[in-house]
Amino acid sequence: xxxxxxxxxxxxxxxxxxxxxxxxxxxxxxxxxxxxxxxxxxxxxxxxxxxxxxxxxxxxxxxxxxxxxxxxxxxxxxxxxxxxxxxxxxxxxxxxxxxxxxxxxxxxxxxxxxxxxxxxxxxxxxxxxxxxxxxxxxxxxxxxxxxxxxxxxxxxxxxxxxxxxxxxxxxxxxxxxxxxxxxxxxxxxxxxxxxxxxxxxxxxxxxxxxxxxxxxxxxxxxxxxxxxxxxxxxxxxxxxxxxxxxxxxxxxxxxxxxxxxxxxxxxxxxxxxxxxxxxxxxxxxxxxxxxxxxxxxxxxxxxxxxxxxxxxxxxxxxxxxxxxxxxxxxxxxxxxxxxxxxxxxxxxxxxxxxxxxxxxxxxxxxxxxxxxxxxxxxxxxxxxxxxxxxxxxxxxxxxxxxxxxxxxxxxxxxxxxxxxxxxxxxxxxx
Amino acid sequence: xxxxxxxxxxxxxxxxxxxxxxxxxxxxxxxxxxxxxxxxxxxxxxxxxxxxxxxxxxxxxxxxxxxxxxxxxxxxxxxxxxxxxxxxxxxxxxxxxxxxxxxxxxxxxxxxxxxxxxxxxxxxxxxxxxxxxxxxxxxxxxxxxxxxxxxxxxxxxxxxxxxxxxxxxxxxxxxxxxxxxxxxxxxxxxxxxxxxxxxxxxxxxxxxxxxxxxxxxxxxxxxxxxxxxxxxxxxxxxxxxxxxxxxxxxxxxxxxxxxxxxxxxxxxxxxxxxxxxxxxxxxxxxxxxxxxxxxxxxxxxxxxxxxxxxxxxxxxxxxxxxxxxxxxxxxxxxxxxxxxxxxxxxxxxxxxxxxxxxxxxxxxxxxxxxxxxxxxxxxxxxxxxxxxxxxxxxxxxxxxxxxxxxxxxxxxxxxxxxxxxxxxxxxxxx
Numbered sequence: 001x002x003x004x005x006x007x008x009x010x011x012x013x014x015x016x017x018x019x020x021x022x023x024x025x026x027x028x029x030x031x032x033x034x035x036x037x038x039x040x041x042x043x044x045x046x047x048x049x050x051x052x053x054x055x056x057x058x059x060x061x062x063x064x065x066x067x068x069x070x071x072x073x074x075x076x077x078x079x080x081x082x083x084x085x086x087x088x089x090x091x092x093x094x095x096x097x098x099x100x101x102x103x104x105x106x107x108x109x110x111x112x113x114x115x116x117x118x119x120x121x122x123x124x125x126x127x128x129x130x131x132x133x134x135x136x137x138x139x140x141x142x143x144x145x146x147x148x149x150x151x152x153x154x155x156x157x158x159x160x161x162x163x164x165x166x167x168x169x170x171x172x173x174x175x176x177x178x179x180x181x182x183x184x185x186x187x188x189x190x191x192x193x194x195x196x197x198x199x200x201x202x203x204x205x206x207x208x209x210x211x212x213x214x215x216x217x218x219x220x221x222x223x224x225x226x227x228x229x230x231x232x233x234x235x236x237x238x239x240x241x242x243x244x245x246x247x248x249x250x251x252x253x254x255x256x257x258x259x260x261x262x263x264x265x266x267x268x269x270x271x272x273x274x275x276x277x278x279x280x281x282x283x284x285x286x287x288x289x290x291x292x293x294x295x296x297x298x299x300x301x302x303x304x305x306x307x308x309x310x311x312x313x314x315x316x317x318x319x320x321x322x323x324x325x326x327x328x329x330x331x332x333x334x335x336x337x338x339x340x341x342x343x344x345x346x347x348x349x350x351x352x353x354x355x356x357x358x359x360x361x362x363x364x365x366x367x368x369x370x371x372x373x374x375x376x377x378x379x380x381x382x383x384x385x386x387x388x389x390x391x392x393x394x395x396x397x398x399x400x401x402x403x404x405x406x407x408x409x410x411x412x413x414x415x416x417x418x419x420x421x422x423x424x425x426x427x428x429x430x
Numbered sequence: 431x432x433x434x435x436x437x438x439x440x441x442x443x444x445x446x447x448x449x450x451x452x453x454x455x456x457x458x459x460x461x462x463x464x465x466x467x468x469x470x471x472x473x474x475x476x477x478x479x480x481x482x483x484x485x486x487x488x489x490x491x492x493x494x495x496x497x498x499x500x501x502x503x504x505x506x507x508x509x510x511x512x513x514x515x516x517x518x519x520x521x522x523x524x525x526x527x528x529x530x531x532x533x534x535x536x537x538x539x540x541x542x543x544x545x546x547x548x549x550x551x552x553x554x555x556x557x558x559x560x561x562x563x564x565x566x567x568x569x570x571x572x573x574x575x576x577x578x579x580x581x582x583x584x585x586x587x588x589x590x591x592x593x594x595x596x597x598x599x600x601x602x603x604x605x606x607x608x609x610x611x612x613x614x615x616x617x618x619x620x621x622x623x624x625x626x627x628x629x630x631x632x633x634x635x636x637x638x639x640x641x642x643x644x645x646x647x648x649x650x651x652x653x654x655x656x657x658x659x660x661x662x663x664x665x666x667x668x669x670x671x672x673x674x675x676x677x678x679x680x681x682x683x684x685x686x687x688x689x690x691x692x693x694x695x696x697x698x699x700x701x702x703x704x705x706x707x708x709x710x711x712x713x714x715x716x717x718x719x720x721x722x723x724x725x726x727x728x729x730x731x732x733x734x735x736x737x738x739x740x741x742x743x744x745x746x747x748x749x750x751x752x753x754x755x756x757x758x759x760x761x762x763x764x765x766x767x768x769x770x771x772x773x774x775x776x777x778x779x780x781x782x783x784x785x786x787x788x789x790x791x792x793x794x795x796x797x798x799x800x801x802x803x804x805x806x807x808x809x810x811x812x813x814x815x816x817x818x819x820x821x822x823x824x825x826x827x828x829x830x831x832x833x834x835x836x837x838x839x840x841x842x843x844x845x846x847x848x849x850x851x852x853x854x855x856x857x858x859x860x
Binding site for chain 1: 638639640641642657659661670671672673674675676677678680683685686689690692693696703706707708709710711712713714715716719720721722723724725731732733735801802803804826827828829830
């Protein structure tokens with residue numbers, strides 16, 4: 001995606017490691033960490049955070065963030081989805097930075113939140129620098145990236161990709177409608193839509209949520225693109241019989257068919273996969289689900305991801321073939337219902353290169369990697385140049401109360417973002 | 431279990447097929463079927479019945495039955511569990527007949543109910559015969575054989591095998607306590623416990639709930655015994671990781687371990703099984719259960735049944751060995767929790783022989799078979815001589831609204847029961 005990064009550049013504004021030149025924009029480490037810890041108090045759950053979109057903790061955390069953004073002189077808006085936006089005043093053009101502040105249930109304290117506090121701290125540092133900037137720094141905290149109601153809700157809205165119908169139909173797994181959640185949260189205000197005349201691009205910092213930086217011994221991962229995702233449910237329909245009285249040869253066991261499919265997945269996908277292909281069977285259901293009843297219906301949720309569209313096609317095709325084969329062999333109805341087809345995408349190569357150069361400026365050799373997870377950056381990239389970077393997750397853990405990142409890595413990530421912003425608002429833009 | 435049945439005996443009381451001798455005890459076919467259909471109105475659900483224990487339909491159906499038993503001069507009692515008992519008056523000894531009238535949710539109209547109405551019709555026919563009997567005919571409708579709160583609840587209580595603690599701890603899968611269900615139903619009265627000085631034995635008629643009579647072209651199956659049952663849950667514990675960002679080689683996927691176990695079950699049990707062995711994986715759960723999260727916990731419910739205790743032991747032993755092997759191979763915690771060990775039992779051979787002779791008296795060659803399902807008879811057999819017989823289930827179906835039996839087979843079963851009762855109360859007893 002971008003050329004290999006060479007020797008570290010001299011920094012004009014940031015404090016270089018060798019202390020040769022004075023910093024103009026200065027990230028304050030203690031303040032950064034303190035704000036991150038303060039945000040984690042909203043919805044604190046054991047060592048993690050439970051701050052799902054539209055929960056009271058989410059609402060309160062957004063009020064807190066609006067105060068912080070207002071304090072540094074940004075023009076603060078919030079829309080009915082809860083998206084919080086701080087606009088740099090008195091500029092015609094700005095670079096947008098940020099992430100999401102909602103979490104999964106019983107999640108970690110950094111996923112999304114770190115990128116939001118990075119944006120707060122970087123904007124604050126630029127405000128404090130007193131340097132007149134030709135291009136401002138806008139800050140965003142997206143809503144419901146985690147999909148409690150609708151995955152990537154806030155960034156889709158900002159990118160103008162969300163319809164009224166999407167909002168009207170979205171609901172939580174327990175059935176609660178998004179529209180009810182909006183009313184309960186008390187959010188109002190017109191949708192905040194990205195102003196393409198104003199915004200020159202988007203940068204997002206995030207934890208890796210995987211172990212690859214750790215395994216490679218790197219501190220900064222520059223994201224080259226987002227893996228495409230396919231999700232499907234595989235269903236078999238047989239007949240419920242009494243499991244004590246029905247001879248084995250006379251059964252139409254939907255569970256057995258689904259187990260055969262699950263066994264096949266690992267061997268077949270091992271053949272079809274590339275170095276970064278991943279797959280998962282995340283749920284399985286047998287019905288009626290009693291120990292003494294032969295399952296009449298069985299269902300698996302299968303997901304796989306890869307950066308190569310052709311490989312995704314071959315994997316999906318193999319799934320359809322296998323289902324048809326199982327139907328022939330067992331006489332059961334075996335079906336495949338594809339619920340998600342997200343194509344692989346790439347980040348903006350110019351912005352990604354700036355992120356890599358920023359890391360190199362700070363003496364860090366970045367790692368290039370594709371993101372297996374979806375992020376707000378992937379959505380915003382559909383409407384403007386966008387790129388993102390990762391810092392290491394301890395043990396590769398995320399979406400869990402054990403999620404954590406070394407404090408020095410958190411600080412380094414914020415300095416890389418500040419440096420990239422500095423490069424972009426002072427250089428010619430993409 | 432009993433000697434092969436020879437040529438049909440002459441019936442003294444029942445109308446022989448060749449019409450050689452007059453009937454004394456006469457089963458009235460229309461009345462039998464009408465009562466069965468009337469009972470099926472309580473909790474009617476499409477073509478089946480939803481009359482789970484302690485439901486309003488169950489309560490109402492028991493009131494209806496008490497009226498019918500009172501009409502024919504039996505002394506009617508009901509206890510706090512809902513068990514309904516009609517005692518033949520003015521006798522010191524009696525033969526007990528009956529079954530259960532509760533159903534599974536959305537079950538069939540015959541499972542249990544048929545045996546209760548058989549008992550009503552047979553007792554009624556003997557009352558109407560005007561013949562003085564040395565031994566009376568008592569009728570019982572057990573409660574909750576299906577285990578909505580506690581499997582075989584009513585028969586366990588009648589057999590004196592139920593403790594106060596059992597009642598106190600039993601609850602429905604949604605958490606409702608049995609004691610609350612008793613209060614809601616308004617049932618009261620001391621437990622009805624089988625009077626061993628009075629009762630000489632127990633006979634139960636039931637649908638087969640399987641396809642073996644149908645496959646063999648027989649109408650009456652005399653049950654030689656009840657298969658032993660083992661139930662266990664197999665659990666694996668791994669780690670929840672993001673399925674988009676965690677490389678395949680770095681996962682601790684509990685679901686994959688459980689799928690490997692499921693595949694093994696079919697091949698291993700095929701080796702270990704006898705002609706009548708059955709097994710079932712009735713439920714599977716992966717947690718947290720999201721498409722994009724590697725399962726951290728996975729669980730299967732495994733059940734197997736056989737008439738041979740040694741085979742059950744070998745199968746259970748193989749399960750433990752496989753779980754230990756999977757734990758070694760995967761490094762995950764894999765455990766086996768055995769929740770049920772019911773030993774195989776036999777029915778009383780003298781009573782089973784009388785049932786077979788009764789069938790033969792009516793010109794039917796009975797089939798001997800072991801029951802894969804548990805029945806109230808299995809419990810009552812622990813406290814007095816007990817036996818049971820089956821009539822064919824169309825398509826082998828049960829526990830389903832499609833459950834049915836040909837009307838002529840229903841009638842034949844009732845006539846076999848009447849003939850067996852006739853033989854037993856006039857012959858020397860076991």
